[in-house]
Amino acid sequence: MSKFDLIAFDADDTLWHNERLYTEAQASFKRLLGQYQSPQWIDQRLYQTEMHNLEHFGYGIKAFALSMIETAVELTEGRISGKDIQAIINLAKEMLAADVELLDHTAETVSHLATIYPLMLVTKGDMRDQEMKIARSGLGSYFRHIEIVSDKSRENYKSLLQRHRIKPERFLMVGNSLRSDILPVLALGAWAVYIPYAMTWAHELAEPPPSGQPGYYEIEHLGQLPALLEGIDRS
């Protein structure tokens, strides 16, 4: 018998590429403002604006677009042209319309695990944006539950598990963010598998759990997950 009643996955940068959409848009943004400021200074001020706006705007592409516009106004001392403002809005529209590109091993791992465990998708950010990505990914049918939350706090995981009547010790979460997918889950006494992604937004950075933390695993890619789960279930 399995140790798990539910295996949950983060989506962005765990199942499909996401951060690089932001990185690419930010590169275009820096080219746009290149005549006014250095790339390093633009990066720094944009991040400050994003952090300052987080309480107002939350996560997601629309929040990012508004923070880019605000940063552009500020860094050009109001001299930004209407054309460039429109170019920033168009960057956001391109991001929202972008194809969903699955990471290596996603398709076969998810379809295989769905035959063994009930699967859940737990993602944060703008609901509409996430729903569109799930639809475009073609993976929706493998997940018994799809949860889009405003923030992946310990409290939100706790109420999510209560709502689904799942005990923490029978829940495992897989994701690429220590801050959002791993640490709050371990804090509840559940299991967590960390799969680092090549790029991490500064806001998501966190210290890994202490070595030997029960329930914590790190793997290199999703293709290694089935063997890991099998090993845990046999142990």
Add this chain to the structure above:
Amino acid sequence: MSKFDLIAFDADDTLWHNERLYTEAQASFKRLLGQYQSPQWIDQRLYQTEMHNLEHFGYGIKAFALSMIETAVELTEGRISGKDIQAIINLAKEMLAADVELLDHTAETVSHLATIYPLMLVTKGDMRDQEMKIARSGLGSYFRHIEIVSDKSRENYKSLLQRHRIKPERFLMVGNSLRSDILPVLALGAWAVYIPYAMTWAHELAEPPPSGQPGYYEIEHLGQLPALLEGIDRS
């Protein structure tokens, strides 16, 4: 025994004022662009931009802000100043931080009905924004379930009822939008109570159901709901 397993409420402009936040922001927006265009023309172009952007941005204040910015760039042929762009972003922040003002009769009706029926809140729009309003309203604890959906389509109501294992004929929805709260619910064979609000966003306008439509009721304010439900349950 009651005819209903669940009474659901829309939130914006059903339990608390919302549309007037948009109307007020739009009035400030028209003052901002007053030197360039007439108020009527600004209204018209903003609505067109919002409709065009709906597929990209969905509903909510951030979407509204991006559409205002895009409209401002267009209507000023790019001459809008950085300062005015920042003023538009600040309008959005003020909207997001605004107090939640309950409609008359909301507090006593909801607290009373919660002692008789399981209540659900069904609202659409930006999740973070809606969560903050629910928290600020002080009403959260009266609702057994809170559902924030990206769109109030017939399909979304159907899957919501399936998820909660509620039969349509034992579900009643209360709301101020014929398009979002009433027609899709009636189409499923459920009950719907329409409470018109003073202002309706053009996008939400729809024809009322044919007279004599089973399960459809219209009342003037939330204070009339308990007597209506009592009457139905006794019938």
